[in-house]
Amino acid sequence: MIEHQEGKANFKANLSGKDKGPGKRKGVFYNPSMKFSRDLNVEFAKKLNFNGLFLDGMAASGIRGIRLALECNYNVEFCDTSKLAVEAIKDNLKLNNLQSEVFHDDLQNLVKERQYDWIDVDPFGTPAPYLESIIENVNDGGILGIAATDTAVLCGAKPSICFKRYGAYSMKRVAAKEVGIRILLGRIQALASNYNRSIEPMLSYSEGHHLRVFVKIIDARPISLKWLNQDMQVLAEEAPESAGPIWMEKIIDSELVPENCEGQLGKFFDTLRKEAEGPPGLFDINDIARAAQIGQTPKKLKIVECLEKEGFFASVSIFSPIGIKTNAPHDIRIRAIENAQSL
Numbered sequence: 001m002i003e004h005q006e007g008k009a010n011f012k013a014n015l016s017g018k019d020k021g022p023g024k025r026k027g028v029f030y031n032p033s034m035k036f037s038r039d040l041n042v043e044f045a046k047k048l049n050f051n052g053l054f055l056d057g058m059a060a061s062g063i064r065g066i067r068l069a070l071e072c073n074y075n076v077e078f079c080d081t082s083k084l085a086v087e088a089i090k091d092n093l094k095l096n097n098l099q100s101e102v103f104h105d106d107l108q109n110l111v112k113e114r115q116y117d118w119i120d121v122d123p124f125g126t127p128a129p130y131l132e133s134i135i136e137n138v139n140d141g142g143i144l145g146i147a148a149t150d151t152a153v154l155c156g157a158k159p160s161i162c163f164k165r166y167g168a169y170s171m172k173r174v175a176a177k178e179v180g181i182r183i184l185l186g187r188i189q190a191l192a193s194n195y196n197r198s199i200e201p202m203l204s205y206s207e208g209h210h211l212r213v214f215v216k217i218i219d220a221r222p223i224s225l226k227w228l229n230q231d232m233q234v235l236a237e238e239a240p241e242s243a244g245p246i247w248m249e250k251i252i253d254s255e256l257v258p259e260n261c262e263g264q265l266g267k268f269f270d271t272l273r274k275e276a277e278g279p280p281g282l283f284d285i286n287d288i289a290r291a292a293q294i295g296q297t298p299k300k301l302k303i304v305e306c307l308e309k310e311g312f313f314a315s316v317s318i319f320s321p322i323g324i325k326t327n328a329p330h331d332i333r334i335r336a337i338e339n340a341q342s343l
């Protein structure tokens with residue numbers, strides 16, 4: 001194992017990835033490309049007034065939980081099915097002068113036996129097999145942090161597997177990742193309703209090869225999952241080429257998006273905060289330009305500015321570099337892109 005440093009933590013793990021991709025599964029897993037996800041988790045955790053018990057449920061080296069303990073003073077416990085990982089977490093706790101419980105167990109067993117206020121699930125691939133047990137067992141008002149790296153399935157490349165795994169049809173192209181998040185949230189909500197519970201999304205995003213949601217588990221409330229067609233219209237019923245049934249309410253609570261962060265993470269949060277208030281779905285700026293018969297697509301920010309001048313909601317999105325979130329109808333989108341040309 002190699003010694004690494006991330007945030008305020010020093011720790012040992014195998015190097016399981018480089019700068020991109022999901023990383024290899026051998027040894028004690030540590031993928032440096034997920035630092036952004038852990039930095040984001042730390043800032044989000046600081047923003048909340050959380051003083052319960054956090055479970056780093058698929059901890060590997062324990063880096064996520066160790067950072068939350070060191071940088072946010074969280075009370076964290078750890079779990080992993082790998083004996084090697086459990087030994088590494090214990091060593092890494094010592095290395096950082098922390099004391100905590102570490103369980104060599106399947107997360108699904110542990111959550112039945114111990115009470116947690118926040119459970120983090122960070123699997124290799126799909127979180128689908130683990131959803132039911134964490135939804136059922138997390139404390140009332142508790143938080144679930146759920147990562148998914150089965151992006152091909154959630155985001156349009158494998159629709160039949162998506163339907164089998166998540167009970168929903170995915171969408172290709174510009175809105176694929178946002179729809180992937182809505183599929184995951186829809187599945188969590190559907191399972192929660194079996195336990196007389198509902199979800200309240202706190203923060204959702206996609207970055208690199210993964211999607212992640214943070215949801216609060218609340219008492220049941222009536223929620224209907226809906227469909228999104230290719231024109232980004234919300235439908236109550238299934239229609240050809242539409243995605244669904246998916247979560248169609250807000251996926252980000254703008255009040256919970258951390259402020260005053262610097263660099264790439266700060267920009268990411270600024271975009272999330274703004275797009276949180278927009279309608280579901282994204283429009284491809286190149287499609288709008290084609291429809292307006294414009295040869296070269298104007299800059300995204302100029303298009304946003306022109307849509308806003310028309311009096312509509314408009315924002316860029318972390319879910320696609322070529323996507324715009326807006327409630328402006330087709331003719332206004334065309335006029336805005338024509339106006340953006342001359343800005």
Ligand SMILES: C[S@@+](CC[C@H](N)C(=O)[O-])C[C@H]1O[C@@H](n2cnc3c(N)ncnc32)[C@H](O)[C@@H]1O
Nearest residue numbers: 029058059060064080081082106107122123124
């Ligand atoms: C992707 S890694 C976790 C990475 C870690 N959270 C981080 O930020 O570096 C997945 C880990 O989950 C563990 N694991 C797989 N299935 C599990 C289960 N059912 N219960 C607990 N741990 C599990 C694996 O041994 C592996 O260490």
